[in-house]
Amino acid sequence: MSLKLNGYHNAKLSGQNGTSTNGHANKITDPDIGHRYTYEVLVETVDFIKSRVPFEPVVGIICGSGLGKNQIRHKNASDILYLFSEIDPFTGSLAECLTSPIEISYTTIPNFPQSTVKGHAGSLVFGHLSGLPTVCMKGRFHYYEGYPLWKCCMPVRVMKLLGVTHLIITNAAGGLNPKFKVGDIMFVNDHINIMGFAGNNPLQGPNDERFGPRFPPMNQAYNRTIINLAKKVAKEIGLADRVHEGVYTCLGGPNFETVAELNMLKMLGADAVGMSTVHEVITANHCNMTVFAFSLITNECVVHYETEDEPSHEEVMDVGKQREDSLKQLVTELLKEVFHLGITTRRG
Numbered sequence: 001m002s003l004k005l006n007g008y009h010n011a012k013l014s015g016q017n018g019t020s021t022n023g024h025a026n027k028i029t030d031p032d033i034g035h036r037y038t039y040e041v042l043v044e045t046v047d048f049i050k051s052r053v054p055f056e057p058v059v060g061i062i063c064g065s066g067l068g069k070n071q072i073r074h075k076n077a078s079d080i081l082y083l084f085s086e087i088d089p090f091t092g093s094l095a096e097c098l099t100s101p102i103e104i105s106y107t108t109i110p111n112f113p114q115s116t117v118k119g120h121a122g123s124l125v126f127g128h129l130s131g132l133p134t135v136c137m138k139g140r141f142h143y144y145e146g147y148p149l150w151k152c153c154m155p156v157r158v159m160k161l162l163g164v165t166h167l168i169i170t171n172a173a174g175g176l177n178p179k180f181k182v183g184d185i186m187f188v189n190d191h192i193n194i195m196g197f198a199g200n201n202p203l204q205g206p207n208d209e210r211f212g213p214r215f216p217p218m219n220q221a222y223n224r225t226i227i228n229l230a231k232k233v234a235k236e237i238g239l240a241d242r243v244h245e246g247v248y249t250c251l252g253g254p255n256f257e258t259v260a261e262l263n264m265l266k267m268l269g270a271d272a273v274g275m276s277t278v279h280e281v282i283t284a285n286h287c288n289m290t291v292f293a294f295s296l297i298t299n300e301c302v303v304h305y306e307t308e309d310e311p312s313h314e315e316v317m318d319v320g321k322q323r324e325d326s327l328k329q330l331v332t333e334l335l336k337e338v339f340h341l342g343i344t345t346r347r348g
């Protein structure tokens with residue numbers, strides 16, 4: 001792949017070429033220099049997608065493990081997969097809720113990273129959900145796959161440039177809160193950015209003001225109105241006793257956590273632990289998207305030594321499959337409410 005495709009078209013960003021955002025000269029030691037996506041490179045990606053999708057999505061959905069599985073039915077092996085039958089809205093993955101879907105494989109999108117994890121199919125699906133133009137990411141990128149955080153979050157910026165204002169992020173997570181049972185849903189009301197404690201942040205490096213400010217606030221990262229609506233919807237569809245609110249935290253993975261690590265995370269105030277989402281939420285807030293995120297609790301974290309229980313990715317995907325109908329119903333009904341109320345983005 002040429003440098004241009006993944007490359008850095010230099011000097012467009014503040015903080016680049018020896019000038020920091022506060023005007024002081026400095027020496028940039030960014031190991032990713034020459035590889036990060038510029039605004040212009042992302043526009044190239046967006047132009048490609050726009051040439052294949054005849055509408056602008058306003059809702060983006062990132063499907064977590066087990067919730068964005070497998071390629072959906074398609075006509076042939078071409079890069080653009082036009083799906084032609086009406087799909088039962090409550091069978092299959094979240095992306096299968098979209099009507100008249102157009103599926104584009106990541107392998108064909110210029111500059112896009114590739115999915116490597118089982119349960120993460122690797123395509124963008126465009127269609128309508130609850131009447132709203134929507135793009136669904138079937139397959140996200142994780143740090144443990146070898147992608148730096150800025151690359152894991154590239155699709156969030158692509159969605160922003162496509163027109164997405166509201167981002168729904170889903171994940172599979174281990175339950176740390178003893179009240180959580182396998183199959184429960186946690187509406188994320190805050191996060192602890194453990195990787196960020198060590199300076200590993202998707203916004204690290206030069207800042208492009210066209211995406212957002214150098215120092216974005218994060219105290220309202222999860223839209224409170226949507227969380228309240230989600231609770232109301234959960235009650236209406238009979239899920240009241242399966243939903244909670246809580247704090248999500250993300251470690252780099254790919255190993256599941258040790259008992260001591262889990263007990264530390266509990267003490268810090270985390271209710272669920274996973275390997276994604278936090279950096280996507282940061283990137284989305286930075287570019288002024290309205291964010292709603294939830295975790296499907298796929299396993300109870302093992303927080304003591306006197307057991308032979310072990311978490312596994314197979315269990316994670318199985319629980320995703322068992323709960324997908326409820327999750328799809330929740331998302332579909334929630335979107336109807338969100339857009340009925342006309343919730344605006346964070347900075348107006």
Ligand SMILES: O=P(O)(O)O[C@@H]1C[C@H](O)[C@@H](CO)O1
Pocket residue numbers: 063064065066117140142170171172173253274275276277312313314316
């Ligand atoms: O993509 P998510 O965060 O839903 O996936 C979780 C974390 C790991 O990727 C995987 C572990 O089973 O599930």
